[in-house]
Structure formats: C-alpha cells, structure tokens
Amino acid sequence: MLQINDKGQLQDPRVRPAISPAIERGRLERVQGIVVHQTGGPTAEATLRAYRRGGNGAHFLIEKDGTLYQTASVHKRTQHVGKLRARCLAENRCAPGEAEALREMTPTERNRHEMRKPVPERYPSNGDSVGIELVGQALPLDEPDPDRRTYERVTEAQNATLKWLVQGLLLHFGVPRSEVFRHPVVSQKNVTEAETAQW
Numbered sequence: 663m664l665q666i667n668d669k670g671q672l673q674d675p676r677v678r679p680a681i682s683p684a685i686e687r688g689r690l691e692r693v694q695g696i697v698v699h700q701t702g703g704p705t706a707e708a709t710l711r712a713y714r715r716g717g718n719g720a721h722f723l724i725e726k727d728g729t730l731y732q733t734a735s736v737h738k739r740t741q742h743v744g745k746l747r748a749r750c751l752a753e754n755r756c757a758p759g760e761a762e763a764l765r766e767m768t769p770t771e772r773n774r775h776e777m778r779k780p781v782p783e784r785y786p787s788n789g790d791s792v793g794i795e796l797v798g799q800a801l802p803l804d805e806p807d808p809d810r811r812t813y814e815r816v817t818e819a820q821n822a823t824l825k826w827l828v829q830g831l832l833l834h835f836g837v838p839r840s841e842v843f844r845h846p847v848v849s850q851k852n853v854t855e856a857e858t859a860q861w
C-alpha cells in the first residue's frame with residue numbers, strides 16, 4: 663500500500679517531493695478517478711518551473727527516465743481536466759433523447775449537463791480526480807494547428823512508473839481500474855495525448 667501522510671504527500675523513496683502550492687485549488691474531498699496526460703514540454707524541469715508560477719497543473723509528473731515527482735497534495739484539487747465530454751455518448755448509454763440534446767450543446771453547456779451526474783455516469787473532473795503528467799512534447803513544434811501535432815511515445819521507464827503509481831492510487835482510494843482515462847477521452851484534446859501510456 664502507498665503511504666500517504668495527513669498533508670496528502672506520498673511517503674515513498676520512489677517519489678520526489680516537488681509540491682507547488684501555486685497550482686493547488688482547495689480541498690479534493692473524494693478521489694473517484696485518475697486522468698493521464700502528457701505535458702507538451704521537453705523536460706520535467708520545464709514543467710516544475712511553470713508550476714511554481716501557478717496556473718493549470720496535475721498532482722504527479724513523470725520524467726522520461728521514469729523519475730516521479732509529486733507536484734500537488736492528493737488532498738487538493740488542481741486544474742488538469744477542463745470541460746467534460748459526455749460519457750454516455752462514448753459508452754452508448756444516454757437516456758432517451760439525451761444524445762440528440764448533447765450534440766446540440768456547446769462544450770460549456772455539455773460540461774454543466776455532465777457535472778450534474780455522479781461518477782461513473784460521467785467522467786471524473788477536477789473536483790474528484792488525480793492528474794498524472796508524463797513529460798512529452800507534441801511534434802512538430804512548428805505545426806501551427808495543435809490538433810495536427812503528435813505526442814512523443816511514452817517511454818518504457820515512464821510506463822513502469824505510471825503502472826506503479828496508478829496501482830497504488832487505485833488501491834489507496836478504492837477506485838476501480840475502469841476510472842483511469844487518457845485526457846482526450848475525458849475532454850476535447852489532441853487525440854494523441856498519452857495515447858501510448860500504459861497502466
């Protein structure tokens with residue numbers, strides 16, 4: 663089992679403490695899922711530097727060599743998910759008439775509609791999930807359309823660390839494996855983000 667102290671910090675020699683209070687956003691009451699991301703940056707240091715300034719961020723960061731940093735307390739929310747896609751559309755289980763209504767909605771309206779549902783009827787959100795970032799760029803950098811870039815392959819060392827961390831978090835929080843998602847599944851994002859991540 664993972665050892666997590668009362669401040670929400672993992673107590674394990676594999677985890678390097680690098681918490682940035684600037685990305686923490688109030689209490690995370692209950693973890694119901696995990697969202698896996700890629701940073702778009704070249705190194706962990708670049709992301710750690712950005713996190714110290716604030717803004718969006720996740721709870722963990724995995725360097726290409728598998729080094730694991732904890733960047734936020736698992737008792738605090740961070741902004742890593744964005745507007746939710748409709749889970750019932752992806753899983754073919756919308757209520758009668760709901761699919762048609764969802765297709766007419768703007769992303770903001772769809773997010774509001776989804777957030778009225780409990781997990782697992784909807785995807786996990788910022789308010790109930792842990793975010794894990796894997797260092798990796800979307801290439802080529804000179805492609806102006808972000809959706810036409812392709813994220814770098816996740817390394818074997820990253821996937822090994824990711825497996826260990828996901829397994830530990832699922833056990834600790836009592837979350838089923840079905841509630842771990844790549845970011846583009848949950849939100850409108852470049853579809854190659856974390857595509858090669860394995861857990």
Ligand SMILES: [Zn+2]
Binds near residue numbers: 700851
């Ligand atoms: Zn992401």
